[in-house]
Amino acid sequence: MRIIVLGGDGYLGWPTAMALAHRGHEVWALDNYLRRNLARETCSEALMQNPNLHDRADLFASLSGRKIEVEIADCADYRQLSPIFAKVRPEAVIHYAEQPSAPYSMMSFDAARVTLNNNLNATLNVIWGVVQHSPACHIIKLGTMGEYGTPNIDIEEGWIDIEHKGRKDRFLFPRQAGSLYHTTKILDTDLLWFYVRLYGLRVTDLMQGPVYGLATEAADQDDRLAPNFHYDDIFGTVVNRFLVQAVAGVPLTVYGKGGQTRGYLNLKDTLQCVELALNNPVEAGVLRVLNQFTEQLTVTEIAEKVRRAAGQAGLEVKVESIPNPRKEKEEHYYNAKHHGLVELGLKPHLMTDEVLVDMLERVAKHSGQIDARKVLPRVRWN
């Protein structure tokens, strides 16, 4: 298949590009280094140095014999995106090309403006690239479980049947997010659903939980192929932050009460999920929503898991609560369905001690580069 991976330099994009090339697909990885630039501007660089996308692709080709075509271009600019769609006429596009940080989106007006405009225009442009150049293309879009927020009812997979005053209809599941970044993903879904109805597009919208992990089959060939690992408060996610704190010998900092529950998944499972979506495309005019995570955990449970794994690795770790920089419920009902991907064949890799110990060992190799201050909250919206 001819596949474009938008945001191909990202934590998910790069491993996805490698995995799909490895399967024999023709892969184009497109990125404009927005995340690298914003990370540098906010002193949030990844722990390990990652070669640029051209160099990574060259290295991957030399090791695997598989080619990844690299395009440095801005998805939010249609003059840049359209010719690539016209040239490739993709059969599938994996759309990760968004400003990915919730805290970044809450830093300032300018950060909000960048997030809103980048993310919405990227999605609008992908839609029109497909409409104008490859109408049967399957758009696989990265959404987030954060679109649903933390409602007091069970979270279904994208859709809900509502019976109201004796009448019934089916709607997108209600969404209410905790950051502007997450809100832009809600807007993306609305935009996609509108154009799916209008033009009969084929879209899979993946409501993904926070991802952790550094190991993938292709990345493990060479350290320089590793996904970028952010551990700071802005671009890092909670598991990464805790692992780095454990290695750095500082307490794991739980935001508030730690009862915040989310659905998590291993990076290997992101790759599985995307491939399952790809191999099981949807009909024209369908917006399929899949909840993409493998296990529900509270922040306190994750801290405990990391503490235990660190103990096995000989590291003594404390857990402490700090004031929550985010406006969010710290104790709440949470029961999110995630049948769709399991029915397509997902075999979960769970957050076991073994997985966490492996990550701790990988992080420990770079302990000299850790700046533990960057893990503490620098952005507050509470």
Place this chain on the structure above:
Amino acid sequence: MRIIVLGGDGYLGWPTAMALAHRGHEVWALDNYLRRNLARETCSEALMQNPNLHDRADLFASLSGRKIEVEIADCADYRQLSPIFAKVRPEAVIHYAEQPSAPYSMMSFDAARVTLNNNLNATLNVIWGVVQHSPACHIIKLGTMGEYGTPNIDIEEGWIDIEHKGRKDRFLFPRQAGSLYHTTKILDTDLLWFYVRLYGLRVTDLMQGPVYGLATEAADQDDRLAPNFHYDDIFGTVVNRFLVQAVAGVPLTVYGKGGQTRGYLNLKDTLQCVELALNNPVEAGVLRVLNQFTEQLTVTEIAEKVRRAAGQAGLEVKVESIPNPRKEKEEHYYNAKHHGLVELGLKPHLMTDEVLVDMLERVAKHSGQIDARKVLPRVRWN
């Protein structure tokens, strides 16, 4: 009160600015003539010539003794909007500053891009203008009944209580619109609701149905103060189109089966509703949604009303169905609640023969300027 009317040159904005100035408020009318420019580009100019905003404001001042401050500025550009908020520190802002045409938003990629970027950035900038310069300001935002679409259940006022598998929560009423323009209003609501929760803003989101009418107390002082009257397929709404067709002696063109039901209101009632919202502000942290219309009608019913009124004015009128240029249901359930504004004191002006005859007479004065071809669909998305 110090009030900024954004989109103050518009069909609603200009009458609103006059009405509020007439009440003794300090009014700033802000516009960048986007609608006039797009109307010219698409050969969709208003039937009557409208003086520019400065000239209208001067004329209004000379007749009423009331001043309307005019600012020619682009709401979608924060560098233009922010200093005005900083200077005025408004107690209320009426936000009409959006690309207002559904057909325009469906013309092309560029029209979609303009609509999405103009509307979303205008709303983001209004939010931040308030946050940074006047946090207690009441934002009165023009949404549209079109956000709800045509669901098979009763449409509530903005919110719905959902009971699902034995648990309950309250959510924004599900929304699913029929054009990109209407979809941007959904996105606006999502954005406003997020920032209301976050920063404790005060927002009233008016879900307005199609408006008709030329008469307002202030506008009737002088023809040159009349609201702009678009009668074409792009910027005109259905009532206006039918009135012009009746005067031009061509058949009233109903799209498809004509069973499309919407909630309509008289321009005088828009002014009432906005003033009621203004005089009854919401608490901090509240997004109040009000369904703003006075009567539900099908397109066929409107055609019949216009035919009957035209008969009274001595005009013989035919009604004919043409292929629907829009993708929409032509027969559907529709039952939308609209208690909120009535409870605040709204006294409706309905679409009576008298009202329609008065409009026909006003249109007839300009019959020489009518180009009846412009009423027929030039934009299709079906």
